[in-house]
Amino acid sequence: MTLLEKLPPVRGKYIEAAPLKDIxxxxxGGPADVLFIPADEADLARFLAETPDEIPVHVLGxxxxxxxxxxxxxxxxxxxxPGFAKTEALEGHRLRAGAGALDKMVAKAAAKAGLAGMEYLVGVPGTIGGALRxxxxxxxxxxxxxxxxxxxxxRSGRRIVVSPDELAYAYRHCSxxxxxxxxEAVFQGTPDAPAAITERMDAITARRETTQPIREKTSGSTFANPDPPGTPNQRKSWELIDSVGGRGLTVGGAHFSEQHCNFLINDGSASAADLEEVGETVRARVREQYGIDLRWEVRRIGVPAEE
Ligand SMILES: Cc1cc2nc3c(=O)[nH]c(=O)nc-3n(C[C@H](O)[C@H](O)[C@H](O)COP(=O)(O)OP(=O)(O)OC[C@H]3O[C@@H](n4cnc5c(N)ncnc54)[C@H](O)[C@@H]3O)c2cc1C
Known part of the structure; x- marks a missing residue:
């Protein structure tokens, strides 16, 4: 019996041997055995309820x-x-957004509705699901x-509504x-003029253009900072990487960016193994020199090529 034959009927789409490097x-990286694009929340809930527990399930934004x-x-x-990409302005200066909506689209929807506070989302190239996680x-x-x-x-398809307190959020961490x-999620804004909000968003976009390699094949910050923002004398990953010679360090087609040395870059010929190896090399140097264990902020999924 193939994996596809073990999966329940759905209204969305199944794709076998789906290449993930394209998305x-x-x-x-290699393919997913099966990629599932649910039509909507009810379709996803049914899939989760009826898919045998032993079949691993992973979500990607x-x-x-x-x-x-x-x-x-x-x-x-x-x-x-697309069934999860809607945004909707609510009463009380709030905005509802589907977890599949791109962060920058949510930022723009908030600006259009005159809701300040979500400007930062214009600078994060993920989805709301990824932002929540x-x-x-x-x-x-x-x-x-x-x-x-x-x-x-x-995993059983049960619908849960939670507050941020219940998710015990911390710096780049959700419990x-x-x-x-x-x-989906609901966000709280504060009223402001759309033009003023858009101006702040444009400033964020401009700042990122000059400080980060945002047009490269990258995944943003590779390692979370050892200390959260606001910590006195905060230790920053990029400074630690820089000080152990990580800036520009190369393995195969993978290197740490010269522009922002906490960003890993695929020059077009890298394998996932190259990227992990250059990352682990820097981690080992930082551990040896400072006794600090850098935490991978990038989520690594799947199995190495040999397996
Ligand atoms: C150029 C560049 C700049 C970046 N700058 C920033 C930055 O300034 N700040 C910042 O915080 N991040 C930054 N990032 C990292 C990244 O954009 C964020 O972590 C983003 O929130 C990831 O969203 P995603 O949808 O792409 O998640 P994915 O990479 O697809 O997934 C990340 C994790 O979220 C989980 N996930 C995704 N969707 C869901 C869901 N619906 N429900 C539950 N779990 C889910 C996945 O399982 C995975 O564990 C940057 C990345 C790049 C490439």
Missing amino acids: TWLRV AGSNTLVRDGGVRGVVIRLG MNAGCYDQETSDVLVEAVALD APEDWIFT
């Missing part, structure tokens, strides 16, 4: 924080499609600051069980 920013290993991903990878943020703002509630489905799939 992740780093552009590396825009793939801007994910490294797929060269051997690909066993089981089913779920990608939230990673507590994405930049320039002193993060997702938990504006989150009112999130909706998730657990939701790993098998929860966020489907």
